[in-house]
Amino acid sequence: MPRSRNALTTTSHALLGLLALRPWTTYELAKQAQRSLGWFWPRAERKLYDEPKKLVAAGLATATEQRTGKRPRTVYAITREGRSALRAWLDEPPAPPVHEFEAMVKVFFADGGTLDQLRATLHEVERTATERLEALHAMIDESRSGPYEFAGRLPLNALGLRCELDHEQLLVDWARWARSQVDTWRSPTDAAGWDWQAALAPGGARP
Amino acid sequence: MPRSRNALTTTSHALLGLLALRPWTTYELAKQAQRSLGWFWPRAERKLYDEPKKLVAAGLATATEQRTGKRPRTVYAITREGRSALRAWLDEPPAPPVHEFEAMVKVFFADGGTLDQLRATLHEVERTATERLEALHAMIDESRSGPYEFAGRLPLNALGLRCELDHEQLLVDWARWARSQVDTWRSPTDAAGWDWQAALAPGGARP
């Protein structure tokens, strides 16, 4: 059997998940998807405007035209079939995680450049991860203080946030560790007797 | 200024990095890219056959036609301009990491299904991460035992491997922790008084 055309993607199901919480306009949906899903399923805003149309075409959502003065807008809502499709999707085994880590490509090929370039790359990894950690903590403080729209979902959110927090912290720790190791090297290919095997032993990078 | 056509991507530079080590046939290059870069810059084999042509068009590599009997093959080698382009690229700040984690989407929307579905998803996360951990350890054992083609690059490899190992271990630990928490819940939205705020405190998920 040839692969069916217009099969629903993970992105489709992710938006279906948001629609299961409440109806949204496309704009709200796009923003909300970036705020929440963006941490583990990042998608360009552009894509988030196309996807709901596919959900409607598949009968999993409805689109209602409204207007604010002269400006039109579309409100999407999930259908019974949509909820059922979401349940069925939760049964399928998840795809393995994908990590695109450009900085690691630069670390891997650091012998094409200088130790200073390597240090700068590691520094940037630490900076980015620190920024994301701060953004996560800000989100958490917010949900702790004010009343939250989806209070029943806080435990599920917490599971995911715990993973994100630990992940960003891991990057900060790794980048700092790597910089301290690199500081003893003479060049990107001459580690001056540095014991790389020890670094790969269990707990090798623990401070 | 409009964005220049045919600009080199991270994938181009990654392959340029491999070519900086030695010449490869397209086939070898594709396999090697998946074996090594695949851990932090995964790309479909298909793409890896197109990219070297762009490098040649940009003057950063040369292509030499050879043949094994009747079967043709192309050997790519880096040029002086290629090495210089690689060095220049190492100076540019790396793009922030991108994590596509479909399983987390399923965790996030677990309230559209059952606790058992959530448990199965978490179990699959643990299984996948364990598999990858084992593959990494096998790679490390290999480079420890036999003579390695790029011995001078072992320290750089070790920096990256340390990050990968810790990352996969983090996923294993998180998935186990999450399952143990979820086992006390009554439903995906009723955590039976589970203290999600404590779980988000520093060290909240540590065993």
Added chain:
DNA sequence: GCCTCGATACTGCCCTGTGCAGCATCTCGC
């Protein structure tokens, strides 16, 4: 000598997804 199997060596096609430019309206503060 022949056959099969896996490795080598690619290409075409259709789809998803990104990034950027562009366009128009609404709301709020000044």
Added chain:
DNA sequence: GCGAGATGCTGCACAGGGCAGTATCGAGGC
């Protein structure tokens, strides 16, 4: 009444993924 930022989209070119398809080579079994 005016400008800035939020709202609400679309078009286009290109990067990238997945799968099917094509063909040759080399080693081992019978």
